[in-house]
Amino acid sequence: MVLQINAIKDGQINPYAMDSAPDQAVEHFFDKSFREDLRNRGRLHFEKIIGENAVFLQQDLRLTTGQLNDYMKNEITAKLKEEFTKYEKSIMDAKDMTMVSIKKTNDAIEEQSQIINQEIQKQIASEKKQTIEKFEQNMGDIINHYIVEAIGKQIDLTSQLEFVLAELENNKKAIIEDINHGA
């Protein structure tokens, strides 16, 4: 019994003290309740260690998670910023191209408008000129006809003699030519 007590002092097994103890004594000393007690103590100790480690692990995990969140946040922010920058640049480029295209279209429309306007002006001027010329020609005929009708009956043939003779004189050469050489 003393041996057993010496062998197990302060809850620890002294292997020197047990070298000489038989197996039965060991069996007797480490009985079921004692083993159960040891097991409980070990379990508690193990749970304590596990709990401590879990806390540490939890803290570490929390820290890691925080760092990971920060990292992800920074990465995503940087990536998004980069993408947004590219997107903004693309939009600006598209906007510039659209503006240039619209400006070119406007210039072309303006140019076409001017050309059409000039052409219309030209056509209208031409039409107007032709109309006025026709009007003037017709008006000339009307006036001539009116004058001939109005004064023709008033002019005595005798007073026309001078005019007729002068006109005959003007055409004398052609008249002689035709009479002398006509068929």
Add this chain to the structure above:
Amino acid sequence: MALKTEEKTYKLTDGIYSLASVSGLIRELDQIENKLLQASVKDKSDDKIAPSPLLSGFLEENNVKLEDQKSVGSIKQFFKDVREKAPLVHISFASDPPADFVQKIINWFRREVNPLIILSIGLQPTIGAGCIVRTTNKQFDLSLGEEFHKQKQYLINKFSLSAKETGEANFIPVQMAPKEAEV
């Protein structure tokens, strides 16, 4: 151009200007010839020959006398030749010309163109004043209407509006023209 009959040349008087008068003279000469023939058969020279004023003028102008059939025949042949071969000129007036007027016209033609010219006088009221002469192949419009027609451009220039007045330079669309109330 002169028609000769048996070495004798005659001159047409101004009174003999138409084919009708020539034909009338031929008929008259036929009658005279018949009378002379009858007188020679009857051996009488009682019947006095009284030529028309037209024929008298011709005889006087050419200094010939109707003494015998030969002289009458010569003159008649001359008129027949005139009727068939003399150049014919058609001349139209707005109204029927008086005899003295026609004689001045025929005088000009025979003096300036051909001494045997025959005129055909026509009426064309539309010419107003002046005349239209038609020779063998040509027509000469010596009317007032034609003269006006030649001077039509001058008339047009007188009553036509200037380019500034017609607005030839710039066209003002109707909707942009000032409204009547605003003028």
